[in-house]
Amino acid sequence: MSIMKHKIIYFVISLSFLIPGIFFLIRFGLKPSIDFTGGSLLEIKGEGLSDNKVEIAEQVGDIYEISLVQTSGDNQIIIRGKTISNEIKDEVLTNLSEQYGEIEEKRFETVGPTLGKELLMKTISAIVIVSVLITFYVWKQFNDIRFGFSAILAMFHDSLILLGSFSILGYFYHVEVDVLFVTALLTTLSFSVHDTIVVFDRIRELSRRNHKLSLEKVVNMAVLETLSRSINNSITIIIMLLALVLIGGESIKWFSVALLIGAITGTYSSTFTAAPLLLLWEEIAKKKKR
Amino acid sequence: MLKQLRIFIIIIILTIVAGFIAAPDRVPINFSYKDFSFNQEFVKPEISFNFLGNPVTTNWQLKKGLDIQGGIQVVLQADMSEIDEIDRVQAIESAQEIIRRRVDLYGINEPVVQTSINGDDYRIIVELAGVSDSSEALQLVGQTAQLDFRLQNKDRAQDPEATQSALFFFGTFEETGLTGKQIKRTTVQFDPQTNEPVISLEFDSEGTKLFADITTENNGEVLAIFIDGFPVTTPVIQTAILNGTAQISGGFSVDEAKQLNIQLSAGALPVPIEVLEQRTIGASLGQESVEDSVRAGVVGILLVMLFMILYYGFKGFLASLALVVYSILTFAVYKVLGVTLTLPGVAGLLISIGMAVDANILIFERMKEELRAGKQYKQALELGFGRSWDSIKDANLATIMTALVLINPLNLNFLNTSGLVRGFGLTLLIGVLISLFTGVVVTRNFLRLFLGK
Numbered sequence: 001m002s003i004m005k006h007k008i009i010y011f012v013i014s015l016s017f018l019i020p021g022i023f024f025l026i027r028f029g030l031k032p033s034i035d036f037t038g039g040s041l042l043e044i045k046g047e048g049l050s051d052n053k054v055e056i057a058e059q060v061g062d063i064y065e066i067s068l069v070q071t072s073g074d075n076q077i078i079i080r081g082k083t084i085s086n087e088i089k090d091e092v093l094t095n096l097s098e099q100y101g102e103i104e105e106k107r108f109e110t111v112g113p114t115l116g117k118e119l120l121m122k123t124i125s126a127i128v129i130v131s132v133l134i135t136f137y138v139w140k141q142f143n144d145i146r147f148g149f150s151a152i153l154a155m156f157h158d159s160l161i162l163l164g165s166f167s168i169l170g171y172f173y174h175v176e177v178d179v180l181f182v183t184a185l186l187t188t189l190s191f192s193v194h195d196t197i198v199v200f201d202r203i204r205e206l207s208r209r210n211h212k213l214s215l216e217k218v219v220n221m222a223v224l225e226t227l228s229r230s231i232n233n234s235i236t237i238i239i240m241l242l243a244l245v246l247i248g249g250e251s252i253k254w255f256s257v258a259l260l261i262g263a264i265t266g267t268y269s270s271t272f273t274a275a276p277l278l279l280l281w282e283e284i285a286k287k288k289k290r
Numbered sequence: 291m292l293k294q295l296r297i298f299i300i301i302i303i304l305t306i307v308a309g310f311i312a313a314p315d316r317v318p319i320n321f322s323y324k325d326f327s328f329n330q331e332f333v334k335p336e337i338s339f340n341f342l343g344n345p346v347t348t349n350w351q352l353k354k355g356l357d358i359q360g361g362i363q364v365v366l367q368a369d370m371s372e373i374d375e376i377d378r379v380q381a382i383e384s385a386q387e388i389i390r391r392r393v394d395l396y397g398i399n400e401p402v403v404q405t406s407i408n409g410d411d412y413r414i415i416v417e418l419a420g421v422s423d424s425s426e427a428l429q430l431v432g433q434t435a436q437l438d439f440r441l442q443n444k445d446r447a448q449d450p451e452a453t454q455s456a457l458f459f460f461g462t463f464e465e466t467g468l469t470g471k472q473i474k475r476t477t478v479q480f481d482p483q484t485n486e487p488v489i490s491l492e493f494d495s496e497g498t499k500l501f502a503d504i505t506t507e508n509n510g511e512v513l514a515i516f517i518d519g520f521p522v523t524t525p526v527i528q529t530a531i532l533n534g535t536a537q538i539s540g541g542f543s544v545d546e547a548k549q550l551n552i553q554l555s556a557g558a559l560p561v562p563i564e565v566l567e568q569r570t571i572g573a574s575l576g577q578e579s580v581e582d583s584v585r586a587g588v589v590g591i592l593l594v595m596l597f598m599i600l601y602y603g604f605k606g607f608l609a610s611l612a613l614v615v616y617s618i619l620t621f622a623v624y625k626v627l628g629v630t631l632t633l634p635g636v637a638g639l640l641i642s643i644g645m646a647v648d649a650n651i652l653i654f655e656r657m658k659e660e661l662r663a664g665k666q667y668k669q670a671l672e673l674g675f676g677r678s679w680d681s682i683k684d685a686n687l688a689t690i691m692t693a694l695v696l697i698n699p700l701n702l703n704f705l706n707t708s709g710l711v712r713g714f715g716l717t718l719l720i721g722v723l724i725s726l727f728t729g730v731v732v733t734r735n736f737l738r739l740f741l742g743k
Contacts, residue, residue, distance in 0.1 A: 249582025
């Protein structure tokens with residue numbers, strides 16, 4: 001069975017996920033949470049709240065500059081807006097309880113704008129450090145620019161798909177990008193190379209044993225031999241993450257979704273992006289020689 | 291074979307010990323069937339012993355993060371614009387000390403009061419678990435420290451109740467109008483005669499006059515120094531002091547004197563504090579989230595085990611047993627290391643369970659290949675483990691590196707310090723390390739023992 005013959009198809013599949021994501025990223029960007037922009041978030045529970053979101057926004061609008069009211073569960077809503085003080089929050093609660101009866105304050109978060117900028121800088125430096133470390137590690141591991149380059153391209157492929165997915169989710173479902181999303185992104189980077197390293201290890205081992213075979217044959221063999229392992233391993237992680245997304249509650253749902261997307265694309269890209277890229281590199285190098 | 295049996299017994303003992311640590315302190319068992327009913331609560335015995343001279347108790351508790359048990363986190367920024375650069379660190383430390391004392395007086399379990407200094411930003415991070423009234427907590431934390439001098443009312447001090455009730459004792463003091471605003475400077479000095487540390491105060495002109503009046507009129511009486519309405523020291527006026535300096539001697543140790551000096555300077559140099567960030571999580575929200583995640587975790591683990599057994603048969607069953615060992619060990623390690631479990635931390639734990647079988651899958655697949663290549667079963671088993679090890683190690687190193695960046699163990703300023711992110715990184719790291727042990731050592735032992743014939 002020759003898997004590597006159809007590498008164009010794999011690139012097309014990747015592009016069909018990458019292009020919409022990149023389009024949304026450029027056109028609409030990501031929806032940063034108050035972690036990054038500063039602002040406040042108030043989650044409350046009470047009879048009839050979720051049916052009157054527009055009225056609620058109007059009712060307390062003059063003391064609290066509201067950007068979005070969302071349902072977050074049974075009779076439970078999240079109100080997002082500009083940074084407010086504790087006193088104003090209490091005022092909002094009193095105001096609403098006059099209309100809707102007893103209201104339970106589930107969560108109140110408020111972040112000043114300076115802290116948001118700081119977090120953004122910290123996030124960027126964490127991403128840079130992790131990418132540099134992993135790049136250096138892969139390059140050192142294989143001591144071959146072809147392997148390193150392909151592994152890193154596959155890693156970028158995974159991060160772009162994750163970022164693009166959240167841009168789309170943000171546009172349609174108001175899903176926000178918070179500090180946990182960044183954590184998921186960094187974890188995706190390591191998922192991505194985790195699988196790629198296993199495939200590349202096998203390619204290296206096989207090419208040592210079979211000097212005469214062409215690289216395409218070797219890559220093909222390696223991919224075939226590691227495929228069931230790749231899929232089985234991902235299935236176990238995907239089972240855990242799916243359980244978290246479906247029945248794990250609202251609090252870390254989108255964090256789990258981000259990890260799930262990362263795990264799936266990480267598995268796909270090791271076999272169907274990194275390995276074909278390795279071959280493509282080889283083909284281009286050969287053409288140049290002629 | 292004998293060696294394998296020995297390793298097996300060690301693994302079993304390790305698991306039992308870990309299971310004992312991981313078990314909750316109280317396990318109520320309620321059981322009823324027709325006329326028969328069984329209601330009993332099993333209480334875990336507490337064992338204390340000395341190990342190499344250090345006391346060891348088995349009373350480990352799983353720490354829960356604020357997002358799980360509910361509570362308040364506040365980040366405060368001190369406005370240092372009015373304070374000389376050299377005094378800033380001292381000022382933030384005294385503010386921290388005062389906030390900690392307030393919180394302690396309030397009676398909050400294991401409060402966290404940390405300072406964070408980053409360039410020109412002087413911050414205090416306060417975490418109060420189990421507090422849900424954010425307005426009250428903010429008032430407690432956010433006020434500026436107030437120092438003032440109070441005279442004891444002799445008549446009331448003689449009331450027998452004054453010796454019994456602290457609150458009544460505080461009430462015997464009357465304000466004098468002299469406060470920390472009128473203090474120019476405080477320093478720790480040493481009494482040349484007794485060599486004891488004393489604290490010397492220097493008032494500004496207004497304070498000098500007030501202090502002179504008070505000490506002239508009330509010779510022999512107790513003039514207490516209060517910080518935030520709490521007496522720090524209660525010296526007796528011995529002579530009238532007219533030059534605006536005072537000494538407080540009270541048999542302090544050097545550390546106590548330094549501590550008091552910090553507190554006095556804080557009263558003298560009030561640092562205006564501003565709330566930068568505040569997060570309040572209601573206890574019910576955390577409780578619901580944990581129940582959801584635990585349910586998801588249990589369902590997930592059972593499905594992973596089912597998958598392993600369906601796909602790999604008896605080997606998969608052994609790997610599932612290793613997974614049980616893994617879960618028990620991980621939980622015990624959390625308790626012993628004092629890992630604070632947060633919701634993202636739970637997610638990290640669950641992912642690491644999914645990854646724990648990764649090593650097994652790599653090894654089993656490798657074994658299949660070796661068998662296909664015509665090797666004997668026993669040989670395939672050993673080759674499977676040997677040849678997979680490189681891949682397992684290489685692949686996990688990347689995860690370990692990422693987890694370390696997330697945990698930020700060196701507390702680097704340019705990386706995150708968020709408790710949630712760290713919680714995830716830590717459970718992921720512990721998970722990967724323990725899974726290397728269970729996936730390779732434990733499973734290999736099980737396989738050699740049960741299938742190695």
